[in-house]
Amino acid sequence: MKSKVESAINEQIRREEFSSRLYLSMAIWCECNGFPGAAAFLYRQSDEERMHQLKLVHYVNDRGGKAVLMALEQPEGTYNSLLDVFQKVMHHEEYITSSINDLYGVTLEEKDYTTGNFLQWYITEQIEEESTMRTILDKISLVGTDKAGMFHIDKELDAMTAAAAPIPAV
Numbered sequence: 001m002k003s004k005v006e007s008a009i010n011e012q013i014r015r016e017e018f019s020s021r022l023y024l025s026m027a028i029w030c031e032c033n034g035f036p037g038a039a040a041f042l043y044r045q046s047d048e049e050r051m052h053q054l055k056l057v058h059y060v061n062d063r064g065g066k067a068v069l070m071a072l073e074q075p076e077g078t079y080n081s082l083l084d085v086f087q088k089v090m091h092h093e094e095y096i097t098s099s100i101n102d103l104y105g106v107t108l109e110e111k112d113y114t115t116g117n118f119l120q121w122y123i124t125e126q127i128e129e130e131s132t133m134r135t136i137l138d139k140i141s142l143v144g145t146d147k148a149g150m151f152h153i154d155k156e157l158d159a160m161t162a163a164a165a166p167i168p169a170v
């Protein structure tokens with residue numbers, strides 16, 4: 001594997017690991033602030049990000065490179081509201097989408113089409129994640145500060161998490 005591709009994947013490994021930590025931090029805030037459904041959703045999302053990280057780790061190692069773990073910054077632990085949490089989730093997912101696109105760009109520059117092909121899974125995954133987060137964010141924005149509406153959304157997030165497919169082992 002070319003070193004430029006290997007380094008770019010390792011940077012993505014760091015970003016996916018940070019995503020997992022960020023969503024864990026958000027889940028903790030939700031759990032401590034009366035949103036058990038949102039907490040369940042974000043705990044699961046944290047596990048998904050860990051799976052995204054691990055999939056990249058195995059890929060680098062399987063292709064003769066070496067996955068390297070880096071230092072992670074401390075994720076934000078305090079949020080103003082559930083709206084604030086999901087606005088930040090949305091913003092973070094958009095950032096991850098653009099970083100996956102940049103990584104794909106590196107594989108094209110380096111003519112590493114095998115890795116480019118592998119990254120298609122992440123490109124599709126980002127479309128799905130952005131769409132899910134946008135739907136949740138739209139609903140939260142719609143209810144504003146209405147407590148009954150917020151309670152209903154939290155229940156919905158709980159049901160959504162319970163119905164979600166198990167996270168595949170990689």
Ligand code: FEO
Nearest residue numbers: 016049052096129
């Ligand atoms: Fe792995 Fe949600 O980005």
